Amino acid sequence: MTTATLPAAHKSSRPVRWTFPKAASAVGAVILAVIWLVPLLWALDTSLKPEPETTRAPITWLPEAPTADAYRSVIDQGDLIRWFFNSTIVSVLVTSLTLVVSVLAAYGFSRTKFPGRRVLFGMIIAGILVPPQVLIVPLFQEMTGLGLVDTYWGMVLPQVVAPVMVFVLKKFFDGISRDYEDAARVDGASRWRIVWSVMVPMSRPILVAVGIFTFIGAWNNFLWPFIVTTDPSMMTIPVGLANVQGSYGLRYAQIMASAVLGGLPLLIVYALFQRHVVRGVGDAGIKG
Amino acid sequence: MAVETPPRVTPGTPSTAAKAGTGQPWKERWGGLFFVAPFLLLFVLFMLWPIVSGLWNSFFNTSLAGVKQEFLGLQNWRDLFGDPAVRSSLKNTLVFTAMSTPPLVIIALVMALLANRKGLLGWLLRFSYFAPFVLPATVVTLIWVWIYQPGFGLVNGLLTAGGYAEIDWLNTENRAMLAVVITTVWWTVGFNFLLYLAALQGIPAQVYEAAAIDGANGRQQLFRITLPLLSRTTGLIVVLQLVASLKIFDQIYLMTDGGPNYATRPIIQYIYESGFTSYRIGYASAISYLFFAIIVIVALAQFKLFSGRGEAE
Numbered sequence: 176m177t178t179a180t181l182p183a184a185h186k187s188s189r190p191v192r193w194t195f196p197k198a199a200s201a202v203g204a205v206i207l208a209v210i211w212l213v214p215l216l217w218a219l220d221t222s223l224k225p226e227p228e229t230t231r232a233p234i235t236w237l238p239e240a241p242t243a244d245a246y247r248s249v250i251d252q253g254d255l256i257r258w259f260f261n262s263t264i265v266s267v268l269v270t271s272l273t274l275v276v277s278v279l280a281a282y283g284f285s286r287t288k289f290p291g292r293r294v295l296f297g298m299i300i301a302g303i304l305v306p307p308q309v310l311i312v313p314l315f316q317e318m319t320g321l322g323l324v325d326t327y328w329g330m331v332l333p334q335v336v337a338p339v340m341v342f343v344l345k346k347f348f349d350g351i352s353r354d355y356e357d358a359a360r361v362d363g364a365s366r367w368r369i370v371w372s373v374m375v376p377m378s379r380p381i382l383v384a385v386g387i388f389t390f391i392g393a394w395n396n397f398l399w400p401f402i403v404t405t406d407p408s409m410m411t412i413p414v415g416l417a418n419v420q421g422s423y424g425l426r427y428a429q430i431m432a433s434a435v436l437g438g439l440p441l442l443i444v445y446a447l448f449q450r451h452v453v454r455g456v457g458d459a460g461i462k463g
Numbered sequence: 464m465a466v467e468t469p470p471r472v473t474p475g476t477p478s479t480a481a482k483a484g485t486g487q488p489w490k491e492r493w494g495g496l497f498f499v500a501p502f503l504l505l506f507v508l509f510m511l512w513p514i515v516s517g518l519w520n521s522f523f524n525t526s527l528a529g530v531k532q533e534f535l536g537l538q539n540w541r542d543l544f545g546d547p548a549v550r551s552s553l554k555n556t557l558v559f560t561a562m563s564t565p566p567l568v569i570i571a572l573v574m575a576l577l578a579n580r581k582g583l584l585g586w587l588l589r590f591s592y593f594a595p596f597v598l599p600a601t602v603v604t605l606i607w608v609w610i611y612q613p614g615f616g617l618v619n620g621l622l623t624a625g626g627y628a629e630i631d632w633l634n635t636e637n638r639a640m641l642a643v644v645i646t647t648v649w650w651t652v653g654f655n656f657l658l659y660l661a662a663l664q665g666i667p668a669q670v671y672e673a674a675a676i677d678g679a680n681g682r683q684q685l686f687r688i689t690l691p692l693l694s695r696t697t698g699l700i701v702v703l704q705l706v707a708s709l710k711i712f713d714q715i716y717l718m719t720d721g722g723p724n725y726a727t728r729p730i731i732q733y734i735y736e737s738g739f740t741s742y743r744i745g746y747a748s749a750i751s752y753l754f755f756a757i758i759v760i761v762a763l764a765q766f767k768l769f770s771g772r773g774e775a776e
Contacts, residue, residue: 196682200576200577201584203577204577204578204584204588205584205588207573207574207577207591207592208587208588208591208592209591211591211592211595211649212591213617214595214606214610214617214649215594215595215606217606217609217610217617218605218606218609221609230614230615231615233620233623233624234615234616234617234620275501276501276502276505277502279498279499279501279502280498280499280502280503282498283495283496283497283498284499286495287494287495287498288495289493289494289495289496289499290492290493292495292499295499295503298511299502299506302506302510304758304759304762305510305514305755306706306710306754306755308712308731308734308751308754309517309734309751309752309755309758310509310510310513310514310517310751311734311735311738311751312517312520312734312738312739312744312748312751313512313513313514313516313517313520313748314509314513315738315739316516316520316744317508317509317512317513317516332505332508332509333509333510335505335509336502336505336506336509336510338510341502366494366498370498391597394599395597395598395599395600397600397601397713397717398712398713398731402735402739412599412601413600413601413602414601416599416601416602416605417601417717419601427609427612427615430605430609431605431606431609433605434601434602434605434606437598437599437601437602438597438599438602441597441598441599442594442597442598444597445590445593445594445597446590449586449589449590449593452593452657453589453657453660453661454661456654456657456658456660456661
């Protein structure tokens with residue numbers, strides 16, 4: 176990894192002189208990165224060991240004969256695939272609904288006027304302070320009443336209420352010049368059309384960022400899906416995996432294999448979209 | 464807000480009104496509500512209504528089935544303040560917050576200073592520091608329970624290899640919280656790191672060039688320029704982190720289940736147990752409100768501090 180620093184450093188316009196503090200900070204950065212990667216690598220390492228080797232003392236650092244047996248048995252049990260499917264449905268629904276509903280609301284608060292607009296917006300802003308955790312008990316009663324326990328909608332709908340998204344998008348829309356809209360309106364576009372063909376394309380970067388964070392949040396949400404599902408076939412990955420420790424007993428290679436499989440989808444998403452994620456935190460986090 | 468008025472007049476001008484055909488005043492006045500309506504409907508159903516019904520429940524002796532309702536008045540609230548479990552779980556929550564917030568801010572800052580570089584190394588550093596944040600709580604806790612495992616876990620493997628005695632981290636009262644804090648720092652520091660990184664990248668390069676011309680060395684630039692310019696970001700991160708830490712539940716529930724001997728049980732777990740294990744809906748609602756009040760007080764106090772500092776600049 177250290178060799179990678181040299182070509183990267185030479186690319187910058189000014190010649191880089193490797194002074195002691197610079198070298199020390201690069202080495203420190205790499206050491207910290209290795210420490211942060213070790214738990215993940217240890218999980219991967221364990222998952223590739225044959226089961227008896229995982230509980231042998233003293234511990235072996237690398238598998239003596241790497242095997243994919245643990246992965247095969249975890250996948251053969253089938254639950255993980257079902258949970259993956261559920262997680263995908265729930266996260267895609269939460270993300271798309273959150274984006275549509277929040278974009279519309281943000282446009283409404285940013286560009287239209289109607290009686291009570293300020294009071295409503297104030298109320299929604301106050302909603303940012305409400306921790307979803309304090310609502311679990313009454314919300315579960317409500318879901319029982321609506322017959323939405325153990326359903327996708329029961330998991331999805333409460334997660335779509337994201338006042339902070341409305342706030343962030345409204346602030347962003349406020350910053351877009353009205354000239355574009357006025358031009359579209361002269362061409363006869365309705366406000367509905369303006370939302371989708373003027374505002375949305377102009378706010379693509381922030382929508383991508385909001386979308387990625389909503390998706391990660393929905394995929395990883397533990398508490399609410401945990402409460403609103405009791406049927407294992409309706410569980411999402413985080414909820415289903417919570418029971419793995421018990422059902423696999425002390426088969427650590429299998430437990431680690433399911434942890435690796437459970438974490439992999441979002442690690443891939445993150446590796447692909449890192450630039451958007453980093454920029455999105457800047458846009459949404461600092462301004463918000 | 465008043466600035467918004469002039470452009471809004473435009474649709475009212477004769478030409479556009481004519482284009483709209485009948486020039487419906489009703490649509491002009493209320494049309495905006497349609498954009499807000501879908502969100503509002505969900506907001507009322509899944510946030511406002513639970514808030515109201517939770518408060519209502521806290522005055523009743525409600526079971527989860529919700530069949531028998533006996534009016535208790537303030538009894539749940541009185542019980543709350545005399546309940547040692549409320550006190551201990553609140554204490555655990557505060558201890559967790561006090562232990563986790565400083566490292567989550569300081570390590571994030573150090574990471575941002577170290578990873579603020581271009582090229583492949585920068586990408587790899589950003590990936591490593593933030594990667595744990597995208598994992599679900601369960602994946603994180605499965606990995607860390609295994610790491611802390613007595614006998615063949617990584618931490619104890621290192622301890623015994625170094626000639627030290629093993630520690631049963633998650634089953635020892637004064638070690639379990641530390642173990643949870645370490646896991647939490649590893650898992651969530653990446654978010655604060657990205658906030659700091661964005662702020663660092665927002666500092667114009669000219670500031671440093673000017674300082675270099677004036678003969679400021681690296682250390683002086685760090686302490687006289689970078690850190691002071693990051694103070695607003697630090698304020699923001701501390702607020703967000705305090706509120707996030709107070710909401711601790713997932714990791715503790717999954718790693719220790721609040722144990723050993725309730726030594727790590729946070730307030731949200733007590734709410735969960737009161738509601739879903741003891742079926743005391745009214746009581747759980749009252750505790751929820753106590754917790755809610757604490758979050759709001761912390762957020763408002765911090766917000767006030769924060770905006771006060773903003774004015775001073």
